[in-house]
Amino acid sequence: DTGVSQDPRHKITKRGQNVTFRCDPISEHNRLYWYRQTLGQGPEFLTYFQNEAQLEKSRLLSDRFSAERPKGSFSTLEIQRTEQGDSAMYLCASSLTGLAGAFGEQYFGPGTRLTVT
């Protein structure tokens, strides 16, 4: 299967600990997105990368959150000093978007479910 993969699938951590999630996009896709989804809600945009450049961050992404995409391949999302309010499903998506600005179809991974106790 060459879809989007995420690791780990589930993470339980104690408040105040740091956590890191990984996303591997579809290989030829140049854009990578992170979204957060809480129970009963739709996903909310956090940030996105065009190749290795992080081009936009949502106001939802506090200073405790950092994301990287070295070499324009896989991406990591780190949350420092986790809080109970960080408990959510963290979704990664990727798309192939041309320079003409066409809106590429976004394909999602299975998500990482974070539980902060």
Next chain:
Amino acid sequence: QKEVEQDPGPLSVPEGAIVSLNCTYSNSAFQYFMWYRQYSRKGPELLMYTYSSGNKEDGRFTAQVDKSSKYISLFIRDSQPSDSATYLCAMGAKGGSSNTGKLIFGQGTTLQVKP
């Protein structure tokens, strides 16, 4: 007011029924419209992708976009128990050279198809 409104349901129908799912939106800049299906504790799966107004059909699924009314719909014909899931509408705006491609999602509608 949210940019995208979607009735969370739940919606319960008998097997074989035609299902109609809808979203309304307020941002006239939205030009790209998608429907995703999400099973419990899984990632969203892209079902339909449409640009601007009009209809698009794919098997048992038909997506309709009415930009004048800021209203989109997804129809499922001959619904099956395996269609039981949450259906999310999503929208995006083309912003020229600064187009991010970020999607704005509705809350999702939970559908149950009973055998």
